[in-house]
Amino acid sequence: MSAAMADRPRRIVIVGGVAAGMSAAARARRLDEHAEIVVLERGAHVSFANCGLPYYVGGEIEDQSSLLVQTPATLRAALDLDVRVHHDVIALDAATRSVTVRGPEGDEQLAYDALVLAPGAVAVRPPLPGLDSPRVSTLRTVEDAVRLRERIEAGAEASARRAVVLGAGFIGVEAAEALRRQGLEVELVELAPHVLPPLEAEIAAPVAAELRRLGIRGRAGIAAESVEHHEDHDTVVLADGTRLEADIILLSAGVRPDTAAFEAAGVACERGAILVDEHGRTNLPDVYAAGDAVLSVDAVTGLRRPVALAGPANRAGRGIADHILRPDSARPLPAPVGTAIVRVGELTAALTGANSAALSAAGIETDTLHLHPTQHAGYFPGAAQMALVVHIRRGDGLLLGAQAVGREGVDKRIDVLATAIRAGLTAADLIDLDLAYSPVYGSAKDPVNLAGMVGVNVLDGTLALWYAQDWDRLRAEALILDVRSAAEYAVGHLPGTLHIPHTELRDRLDEVHDAAAGRPVRALCGSGVRSHIAHRLLTQSGFDSASLSGGMLTARAVLGEGVLAH
Template sequence: MLSLSRGIGAARTFPLQRASRALSLFCSATMASDAAAAKKRVLIVGGVAGGASCAARLRRLDEKAEITIFEKGPYVSFANCGLPYYVGEVIKEQSSLLVANAAKFDKWFNVAVKENTEVVSIDRKAKTVVARDVTTGTDTVHPYDYLVLSPGGNAVRPPLPGIDLPGIFSIKTVPEANAIKSWIAEKGVKRAVVIGGGFIGMEMVENLVHRGIECDLVEAMNQVMPPFDPELVEPVHERLRSKGVTLHLGDAVAGFEPGTSGADGSSKEEGAGLLRVLTKSGKKLEADLVLLVIGVRPETTLARQAGLTLGARGGIQVDEQMRTSDPDIFAVGDAVEVKEVVTGEQTLIPLAGPANRQGRIVADVITGNEPSRFRGSQGSSVLGLFGLTLAGTGASEKTLKRLGLSYDKVYLHANNHAGYYPGARQMDLKLLFDPKDGRVLGMQAVGEEGVEKRVDVVAMAIQKGATVFDLEEAELCYAPQFGSAKDPVNLAGMVAANSLRGTHPLVHWDRVDLGALLAEPGAVLVDVREPGELVKVGSVAGAVNMPLSGLRQQLQQLSQQEGADAKKYYIYCQVGLRGYLATRQFLQAGLDAVNISGGFKSFQQVAPKL
């Protein structure tokens, strides 16, 4: 019985063991299948800022994802903002520009990088892309679960006569920078023409001058740095001219032709160059090197061919999570249209900071890590030029005018740190705000030191929806070598807040018709600076000088004159402070007065435009 029991028990055990093993194998296979299904295949087209950031964060969030970056150039992640300084030999080694290479992506992030590989087509239905090795021409097909487009932008190169002549370069990649450096060395370049006065154009001018090359700058608009308001750019014009740069503003390039120098670079005549740049005004500019930096267009070839929706500005249309019109395809960087946070306008903002944030957001969305959204961009940017700094954030006055939005503004000319501490430098600030509630709309500033610090503070204020009343109360770091007890940001907020409260009535030079004002019997232009200042720095013709130092006595006499209270007094000083003090005295003497924002310094900056 015992034996039988054992036998029966053993007979029953064998099938159970087999079933258990079968179940175990089935579960393992199912788990493997589920794991394979859960393993996301993410293809990223383009590296540099947006694509590389997306890949790195995606790996940090998901160790199992299969991630591949396709980069049609030889460098998957390089600092393209450093290219002008590499040409100028401020950055000595090419290796300094290479943020990460394929080997680093492999070792650090287990990300496959295929350099010199261009994605040439997308099959949205099959969820595959065709990638072409640019050295061999070989095509391969790659499936994806998610596709991220980070193709960047293409340098604008209009079909002008002679555009393909040797010696005419764009600069957007490391190979292009190397080609420029080689041309300078081989041809012994002495004179260059830079076409385009934007960020890259300005940086290229500075770096060419740094190398001892004379420069002409051609810009179709009447100012360099078109995103900025013209009065803030006047100091930039002055600095360029002081460095020997010849400006051709309001003039566009019409074409190119071979220069009058010999084929070996020897001159046949005085001032000859290898090339000649023809402008629409009829100028002929000799050059040994031409840099064409008139902007970039979003690279949308793949997106367009795949039938993805494009926006009104020509960029790829995306939602707040950077999804295109295909929910499994995302797009980031210079190729996409984004919301400008102040105006709500869809626009193109080709900046590295927003591109990096967009790449991170895509990684969050793909992994389901958090409900990440791109709030938009306010275009915060900065330029360094021959020791001068120009920075801005939010909307410019030009943009607000174009969109018909309500705004007001104040100008301020303040020291970057306490005036009694050695080395103080004056900077010019322009603050734009909503006259209804004081919400900050934008700031631009120019000067030698401390400029970007103030603009950064205002950039965060805009992000948080702050008002000018918040700026006047902002608690900022202070020591005499860094700032003042009343920081320029505080002062700008105070001036704007006082204007909104009605205790500091303001007007601006560009809103004053000086001819009509001086001809009008009821209007008086008052300069409250000291007489010696007028002799030293100049004055506005027709202004009455009433120095602040003796103003109270003069006001006593003036207020007793018949008809004095029927007039309106437009007051200015050098930078605005004494004008404010004088305005308060006029008002409390029962006289109608306004302060002209920014004083004579602002007049000098806007006078060419009046």
């Protein structure tokens, strides 16, 4: 035992005490009772509930104390960790294996045998004139959240009730809802074409509608140009001249790795993010890094990008402790799949793996499937459709990514698909999954099974799809055949389509033949189930046919309600 002990690091220094850093510290202690473990945290708190901050702002989490999962005292008692808050690491010297720490009592040198860099990221501050206004907040720390809620509660008395949220990413959307829940008027401004930019347009559309239902005014595809400061409010000026008056401006325009001190010390970085190997090692000996500050290799596309997610950060911190203390047996850290989720009002939106943009950037040929299954058996009360988008690799059907939005069951399906992506499953494998079925929880053919069935049908040519994005071209080139019921058709349909309910199609193929006049037939229905049946009938009857992926539900999300004829 003593021989092995002699090789172990005696002092492990960890920079940053939240997700990755604290996971590394706790795991290190469990593996080695005798190491000295020092955690240096710039802020006032360690191991706090970062992802809970918007819910504290919104009042759903009532007490600030709930956000503080651990304190230096509890960590000392349970794990004998030396946790020092208000300690900022301002320099690193790899030659002497030491860091310079600036604390309340001044600077000191601290030597390390192993060093873990988990400094996290800071809010991006775009170069907008006026953004230094005291009415501008960010939401990264407990202090940020506490100050913001204090301002809201003060504002409630002073009738200062208008908020502008700049950036409609996950935190921006959560914060906008939190502010709205507190009764403020909320404007949400996003530079990208739609809210929650990582989502596909057809998944983001229901989210945007839900934000409107909550009373949040969203504007996408537009830049903020400046913030004007007035005595009793600020004004956010947008690129189109719109002026939004605000008592509170929440800046949520993304984050950047907080790595300047380490890059200056020779830690290899790319675009400010620390480069690490499969064990979390940087280019410097015995210096590791994890969390929002590192560059990850995407598990699906192989592209390098920062992944600011708590799950991968915790996992990497823990895995780094394994490698520091058990270098021979530590498993490589997995490349992140990038699974994320957000509640918006009564909806859940979630994604895993790559989206269309990432697949396109990576040059991966993809088939995309759109489904609208219910979260549980349709005959059981409360059944509600979700929108599910699944990307599979053309040819072999390898699962590449998935997104969903709906009222219930979205988190479950995305987690199953995230597991399937990690396991390297294909569309065919999804058919074979034995998922838990009772009418309360699912269907005998679960949405994930259905996605596999549609995928294999596409891969082997049983099903040919067309996409709502191609509507403008196809309405000119093809006969668009709507096979829904007369009642559904009457409520709203794409203009210029032939309407034959799928139950009558066998007897009315002559009409299709005459209307098509040699053109291809592009069928559609509500969600793609009946048009698949119609496609099979048409293709076996000699037509060049295809079925609209996701049906009218997807078409309305992609094209908007304005396209409909009545």
